[in-house]
Amino acid sequence: MSSRLKYRRRRNDKDDVKPLCDQPQRDTPEYLQKLIAQLYGVQQESLPAFTSSSEVDNELHALVGLFLRQFVLGWYNNLAFDENGEFLNEIVALIAHLTRDLQQRCLRIDWSRLLLDDLFVVLSKHMEALREARKRVGTKFSSQDENEITANYLSLNGHFAIQLDTPERERQYMQVLVKKMMILMLPNEEAESSLSRLFAETIFGDLILRNVVENLTDNFMLWNMIKAVSEASCRRPKTRRPLFEQVSAGSRQIGHIVAYCTSVFSSKPAPQTLVTRYAVFPFMNDLVHFSKRYPLVHVAVTTTAALLEKSEKFNHLCSNVLNNLVHNRILTSGTISSAVRALRHTMFPADENFNTTPRYVPQTTEELDEIKLNAKTAMDKVFSHPYLDTESFLDSFEHKTINKSLLWNILDLLLMNIFPELKDM
Template sequence: MSRLQPRSKAISTSNLSSQSASANPTTSNVALAPTPDQPLFSAPEKIASGTSTRNLASDPASDRSTIFLIRRTLCSHLGDKGRSTPAPIDEILPPLTSSNEVDLQLYAFIAIIIREFVHTWYAKITPDPVFVEEVVKIIAHCTRALEQRLRKVDMESLLLDELPELLDVHLQAYRAANTSINPPPIQTNSREIYHALWPMPALSPVPDQENGPLSQQQRNNETLYRQMLVQGVLAVLLPTEDLDNDCLTTLVGQIFSEMILGNGVGGKASEPWLLWEGIMKIAEVIKAQISTPKVSEPVLKSPDSVNASESSKRGNILGFPIQKTFWMVLQYAFVGFTALRVLITTLATASALPSRLATNKPNGSPNDSSESQPTFSSGIVPNKRPIMKMKIWSTASHLLDLDFRMPWLSAMISMLQWSSIAGPGGLGNTDQIFDKILSHQIHTHILDSTRLPTLLLTLRTALFPNNTLAPPRTIPSPAEALLLRRKCALALLALVPLKVQTLYLGTSDEEQKIADVEEVLDVFSDSYCNKHLLYSVVELVVVRLMPEMGEKGVEELLEERLS
């Protein structure tokens, strides 16, 4: 297994390790120049180690507590014999990615999973840590291979075109399945209609009742599907000699197929109440970021101010105060001037933005010709759709029922979209000025790799508070789930100004507004239908990362690797 160990990383720049800082006092401020093989994530930083348990931070999400968790779980038997100070973690454990900040968060996930789900039974069999060490090496090999493949994936197309298309299919199938065309008392099974519109072998047959024979058969098929999916991934990513180790591949396959896909994607994540709760929390976070508290101080009115207010009442123009009208006009003029200046500046600098046709690499470097795509004589890359034409726009329109509630606005947006692509100049076409601006904004605000460690940290604190398993969540009753859906609708309405709510929903009745938003959220009210969407998302991501799985079956891949 020594060949799985990659060559050493670059000199670290982190100041968490006092040992590395004292040994290299001049390297902490060295700027790393970008190269054609620049890593996918941010510049690598050395994971600090050698921290003492006496000075551990009280916050379990801090770097010191995370490092202590990793050392205690994965490194207790490595690297410390005959040393006055503990060895750094990145010298003991194999790197998972090209960024040590990302590695720190990923190893925290691995440490918690191994401690809670592997050590509980493996420690009763033998104290030998070699088995866990081999599992960590296999996971590290897979993550490094996935990072290399992730560089070649067109993330814009995946996030803005292919994934929204799956959501659009779910919306149309769910609404068609739950729209009854037969008068009562004739009833139809909405799940059977949905499954017929969007068939998935892993979710066949449609479950009949809680513990019926069809339900058990469906669960068995789903289990086999998850195992085959994970085995196919391991057959592509693992080296040949590791595929021969049935014990290791079985354990790693069970961890991913049952714990992550089974309990996570097919279990909790498909429950309606959990999806509504997640949407509600995201809406609350957005509301907290866009809202600014206004501090009002009491003002004592003097007799002069009272006389001034009385005189201002007499000086009105068509019922509006002169002073208020003046400041309103001045404010709108300032906003218009600022918007015009931003537009002119953006258009002037658009020519210097990187081209979408040069490469698929996130840094937009055109130096690597091995990843560039062939172009036609017109300069358009095959299958490279303009952002204005991607499915994200039509899916948002279908989700909000824009065609039904505001058909004039939907037609206007469609006209503007068509004009930007097929109109004079084709400003919204692939790699044109509007397309470059949108692509630049997406890479700056959405695909910013520096946010990945923070995102992983947030996910870890949500799934494993205090770096341990959270107490089992009480499944809400049907009445509590409906109450949670109502709270989610209120959180979404809080993001929209009151005038926009009234204009879009066509009513000023608060209860009717909440009911309309709940009707939109109702598309996630069936866990069986949600599984179709979530498993389709997993399949799409896997096929984009490993195109071999879209061309060959699992048995064929294993035969090819082991022959």
């Protein structure tokens, strides 16, 4: 472990119980620096970098520090006296190794293809299987089970870890998956240590992956997330601006388009799958029923696309634009740091103790219907109402077991891209 970047922690028993007072406004850089110094006993500059982004590191250092203080140092300090904080040094260095390795793996992924093609293939199969499962209800093709729609769906498009008659299979699959991932992520000396492997598997499996799967597969959670994303996308009010400002804004937009077409991603080879054939386009067509509402326009668009996709330059240009959109709008340091911050707020609401309060669960059908209606209203504000079939889209997340199967299919897709070695293991 001597090759890793270490730091010396100034031991102060009062740090563990000192309340956060006289702090700057929460989540500002000054606030995070004070919080990190309190958690680790050193300034952030002395800590090993978790990623290549200082913005993301600010949030990760705070979250990891709170987590270690709550779940690790609390019991370790009662077992051993560690004046120099060597145990904390080792844990932070190990986590830094894992996060940097994960970042390097993510940089090798074609995120445009993954997010706009592969992901929408999974979503399209989900929607098709759910429609077929509902059609089979009450027929001889339906599964004879109490949860008829769910059983039909699992027989058509279910993840093999989700079984109605063997619920323990999901837990077994998660354990095997996490064990294989830790073998690939941990450095050799930690991979050979049963204690280090168990520690990493517990953090990633029991405290992260299991909670993500259990919490994000509730229908009200997904509807609330859809509502939040829809509201965020139309948050900017449309105001009438002077002509000069409109011309300046238009010039900036043209500059963005030129940059998206000619920037760094133009050096990458065109993808094997034509961009015009990405699964996102037929998925959106089915969602807004564009081909049924405007058949002539749909024929004209598809014919034009079929002619243009024969041009290698056109495919390269489209690939370049999508790559820039994904990396400059979605996979940004701000987006990732916001996600880490939201996780910290959920786990440690006051940046002190872990949140043990049970999350709110709708108790009545009326409450559940209201959450769904709010999500539908938010989506209708983004897209004009008759053009988007929001009802069927939101209905597809109604059943928790079906949501679990969908989420595991998405997680498998993501993890197989991050860890391609899993295919051979």
